[in-house]
Amino acid sequence: MASVFEVLRRAENGLYIKEHDFDMKLFKTTSGLVKEHGIKFNKDLAVAKDDKMADSIFEAGLRLATEMGMFSTDTSRIIEFSEQELLQALRLAPQEMVLGLGKDARVLRARRFGDGYPMIVCGGCPGTPLPEELFLPVMMSYAREPLIDLLIPGSLTKIEGMDVTTGGPLEIRACRQEMIWVREALERSGRPGLHIYAAGESSATELGTLAICNDRYMRTSDSHMIPVLSELKTDNKRLSRVMTGYEYPAFTTSLINPIIGGFGGGPEGAAIVLAAAIMLATAAYRVDMHCLHPIHNKYISVSTKQAMWVDSVVGRAFARNAPVALLADAWTTAGAGTQEILYETAALAIAQETSALHTDSLGATNGVYPNCSGLEARFFGEVAHAVFEQKLGPEEANDLVLRLFALYEHGFEDPNLGMPFPEVYDVKLIEPKAAWLDTYERTKDAIAQMGVDFR
Amino acid sequence: MKHHANDDTLKRITEAMVALETDAVPKLAEDALGSGYPAQSIVDALTVGINTVGEKFEAMEYFLPDLIMAAGAMDESMDILRAALTRDDVAVGKKGTIVLAQVQGDIHDIGRNIMTAMLRAAGFTVHDLGHDLKPDLIIDKALDCNADVIGLSSLLTTSLPFAEQVPRLLVARDLRARFQVAMGGGAVTPEYAVRAGADGYAENAGAGVKLMHQLVAGR
Ligand code: B12
Numbered sequence: 001m002a003s004v005f006e007v008l009r010r011a012e013n014g015l016y017i018k019e020h021d022f023d024m025k026l027f028k029t030t031s032g033l034v035k036e037h038g039i040k041f042n043k044d045l046a047v048a049k050d051d052k053m054a055d056s057i058f059e060a061g062l063r064l065a066t067e068m069g070m071f072s073t074d075t076s077r078i079i080e081f082s083e084q085e086l087l088q089a090l091r092l093a094p095q096e097m098v099l100g101l102g103k104d105a106r107v108l109r110a111r112r113f114g115d116g117y118p119m120i121v122c123g124g125c126p127g128t129p130l131p132e133e134l135f136l137p138v139m140m141s142y143a144r145e146p147l148i149d150l151l152i153p154g155s156l157t158k159i160e161g162m163d164v165t166t167g168g169p170l171e172i173r174a175c176r177q178e179m180i181w182v183r184e185a186l187e188r189s190g191r192p193g194l195h196i197y198a199a200g201e202s203s204a205t206e207l208g209t210l211a212i213c214n215d216r217y218m219r220t221s222d223s224h225m226i227p228v229l230s231e232l233k234t235d236n237k238r239l240s241r242v243m244t245g246y247e248y249p250a251f252t253t254s255l256i257n258p259i260i261g262g263f264g265g266g267p268e269g270a271a272i273v274l275a276a277a278i279m280l281a282t283a284a285y286r287v288d289m290h291c292l293h294p295i296h297n298k299y300i301s302v303s304t305k306q307a308m309w310v311d312s313v314v315g316r317a318f319a320r321n322a323p324v325a326l327l328a329d330a331w332t333t334a335g336a337g338t339q340e341i342l343y344e345t346a347a348l349a350i351a352q353e354t355s356a357l358h359t360d361s362l363g364a365t366n367g368v369y370p371n372c373s374g375l376e377a378r379f380f381g382e383v384a385h386a387v388f389e390q391k392l393g394p395e396e397a398n399d400l401v402l403r404l405f406a407l408y409e410h411g412f413e414d415p416n417l418g419m420p421f422p423e424v425y426d427v428k429l430i431e432p433k434a435a436w437l438d439t440y441e442r443t444k445d446a447i448a449q450m451g452v453d454f455r
Numbered sequence: 456m457k458h459h460a461n462d463d464t465l466k467r468i469t470e471a472m473v474a475l476e477t478d479a480v481p482k483l484a485e486d487a488l489g490s491g492y493p494a495q496s497i498v499d500a501l502t503v504g505i506n507t508v509g510e511k512f513e514a515m516e517y518f519l520p521d522l523i524m525a526a527g528a529m530d531e532s533m534d535i536l537r538a539a540l541t542r543d544d545v546a547v548g549k550k551g552t553i554v555l556a557q558v559q560g561d562i563h564d565i566g567r568n569i570m571t572a573m574l575r576a577a578g579f580t581v582h583d584l585g586h587d588l589k590p591d592l593i594i595d596k597a598l599d600c601n602a603d604v605i606g607l608s609s610l611l612t613t614s615l616p617f618a619e620q621v622p623r624l625l626v627a628r629d630l631r632a633r634f635q636v637a638m639g640g641g642a643v644t645p646e647y648a649v650r651a652g653a654d655g656y657a658e659n660a661g662a663g664v665k666l667m668h669q670l671v672a673g674r
Contacts, residue, residue, distance in 0.1 A: 166560025
């Protein structure tokens with residue numbers, strides 16, 4: 001398996017190619033693989049059930065990863081991997097990790113179908129810009145939810161009233177403050193050992209990650225994130241995060257955003273690109289787990305059928321062929337306080353739980369507005385656990401997801417963004433206000449009627 | 456010789472564009488010009504074709520690379536037709552010149568790629584400056600390209616401070632009246648664009664094309 005230094009060497013000396021040519025080659029190669037394997041997205045399927053197609057996507061992903069490699073945008077070189085290197089990296093990927101400390105620790109597994117374990121639920125509002133005065137209460141609203149197993153921070157965009165700028169000195173301060181407040185939120189909720197996932201969300205560069213590599217901030221039982229650039233690319237800033245993790249033994253997770261309608265083509269191509277990116281990130285970044293986040297080129301949200309299917313079929317592909325820990329983002333169009341967000345939440349929870357995925361949190365309003373709260377994360381956990389207990393198969397899961405989809409579909413064109421945190425929660429008591437709780441209870445009843453057994 | 460839109464030669468140009476025969480399109484435009492078709496009628500045929508490509512992209516029948524290739528074929532064809540258009544005294548094919556840049560520190564580029572392709576398809580000359588350019592350098596490049604509009608894309612709240620530097624530096628350099636400034640990308644809201652001193656904002660690529668028409672016309 002290529003060492004970190006070997007990866008850097010390949011980034012310097014690999015085959016030279018213009019970025020545009022790399023993009024076009026990726027499109028051609030992916031389209032060819034879609035045809036060759038006869039992969040077809042069916043608009044009536046948000047939850048994949050076809051094992052053969054899932055296996056084809058794994059095969060095609062492996063071919064794409066070997067044929068393309070990973071492009072370094074700083075050096076215009078390709079970091080190549082042989083098929084054997086990729087498969088070996090997958091084999092060596094951790095199958096079980098203890099995340100967090102003491103009584104609050106959770107075991108994150110590379111899921112397989114029928115292994116008897118439910119998903120791990122990560123809660124939080126990844127990267128959502130939060131004002132200083134809201135940061136702690138918002139984080140506490142998640143920390144208090146017992147069904148949340150891991151916590152992902154929002155982003156601090158101001159410090160002492162000053163804008164945090166990308167690559168500027170305040171990124172250091174913002175990330176440290178982020179960690180201090182997330183930890184405080186956990187301590188005050190009686191869960192001091194809970195794992196902090198993707199620590200250092202307040203920094204878009206490697207500065208923040210470097211700044212928190214210290215037990216006072218990001219513990220070695222927490223994790224930080226190393227994005228793959230879309231599609232199948234990296235750069236020195238990303239590789240610097242890899243290097244940051246080289247001697248600081250916190251966990252690492254990738255972030256992969258294949259664009260549906262982008263250089264990979266439609267949902268079929270995006271699924272192959274996602275599979276290839278998981279393989280490449282495992283080999284090049286040596287991450288312990290992956291965050292999957294397909295983007296619909298028009299509606300962005302993961303609650304689109306296309307994006308749910310991409311996650312689902314890739315979850316199936318890896319669970320069957322090379323289990324690794326996959327956490328799928330569950331990003332909604334609607335925001336807190338609305339019925340729509342709960343329908344989107346339920347659909348995503350069902351699709352992910354029945355596709356051998358874990359979840360990496362619910363990004364309300366696609367992570368744009370602070371219209372988020374712990375309550376919708378609680379709901380995610382409740383639905384996911386219910387369908388796990390019910391042993392829902394992919395077919396029944398798909399039926400439910402499609403019925404839910406019909407209830408929130410209108411929001412893609414005309415989003416119901418809901419309300420900011422202080423309007424849906426009592427900020428002092430950190431409890432949902434009556435109206436939000438009422439919407440939640442009514443929607444939960446409606447979903448129970450549809451066949452989700454919450455007992 | 457027939458010169459109306461139902462004409463086979465012109466229809467073939469439109470069809471070739473819609474079918475993404477991007478190598479054939481400039482050649483067909485050149486042949487049509489050679490056999491005496493007015494340049495404007497060829498531009499119209501190309502435009503009908505590329506609009507359909509744009510619609511197919513929005514409907515996810517075509518993908519970003521298709522759009523990029525179609526926009527490239529449009530660009531090449533316009534290069535061939537430009538001299539004839541000027542000679543015929545038709546308003547020159549190009550709608551205006553735009554520089555697009557991702558603001559400093561922000562590496563998101565999908566939205567900018569789409570915006571670039573859609574604007575090229577709509578007949579604008581677009582210089583995609585890429586990412587990580589300091590605000591002052593974006594202005595230098597806009598001057599170099601003799602741009603009408605500076606388009607700024609930002610998906611990161613923490614890069615917005617660099618976006619608002621552009622209008623401020625334009626004022627400081629006594630160039631504010633020289634350029635129109637447009638902003639877009641996930642982190643930008645209409646309210647923010649106003650506060651930052653931009654001349655326009657669009658929330659998606661379709662609206663972005665309309666906005667650029669307005670901004671260029673308003674100069
Ligand atoms: C894909 C993605 C990535 C990919 C980017 C791949 C790529 N090559 O672009 C990767 C994984 C690399 C990535 C990295 C990061 N990302 Co990111 N990412 C996204 C995501 C999920 C989708 C963005 C996207 O492509 N949308 C689809 C396109 C089509 O839409 P669009 O860009 O908005 O463009 C359209 C319009 O806005 C408009 N438009 C765009 N530009 C312009 C310009 C003009 C002039 C006009 C008129 C119109 C216009 O037209 C476009 C077409 O319709 C967003 C979520 C979101 N809500 O947007 C987060 C998001 C933007 N990312 C975010 C963050 C925090 C990050 C990271 C810091 C994560 C990390 N911890 O490392 C890094 C940043 C690295 C950096 N320095 O930039 C945050 C930003 C929060 C904020 N407000 O600051 C978001 C909102 C998600 C979140 N909450 O975490 N990300």
